[in-house]
Amino acid sequence: MLLEIDAQSQTPIYQQICNQLIIGIATNKLQPGEILPSVRQMADEIGVNMMTVSKAYTLLKNDGYILTDRRNGTMVAAKQSLDPPFQARFSRELELLLAEASIHQISETMIQEKIKQIYQKFE
Known part of the structure; x- marks a missing residue:
């Protein structure tokens, strides 16, 4: 790579x-x-x-x-299981990113579509 x-x-x-x-x-x-x-x-x-x-x-x-x-x-390394420290960091960072999206007037629907589109690359 x-x-x-x-x-x-x-x-x-x-x-x-x-x-x-x-x-x-x-x-x-x-x-x-x-x-x-x-x-x-x-x-x-x-x-x-x-x-x-x-x-x-x-x-x-x-x-x-x-x-x-x-x-x-x-x-x-092998893929990991979900652990509390990662879960907490994920929530903090996602909250900040969603706050910025709100400020830039990105709709919830648009956010959900984008999440689905991006997440599909990882499956």
Whole structure:
């Protein structure tokens, strides 16, 4: 999976890496047990500092999306069950996003249609 980094984006590069890998896992482009490039390889492939990739991998590991093993490298973790900390973060972030949608006058119907359209990519 080749990542696309936008150096002009306001989203930090480590977050762009995290976001794209999470989407890759959710859309099954990355399978559980699949080996990811090493920090050095990934940094070379996308043209960023190794510390940036290391930060992304650390965050993904802490959230349970990837596993690291000194012998086997970094790999995609199995899909997770719903846990209370994720549920709380999901609710907080969704509430903020829906508040912004309300400010921009996006209707509930439009929001529901968009959610359905996006969620279908992950099934």
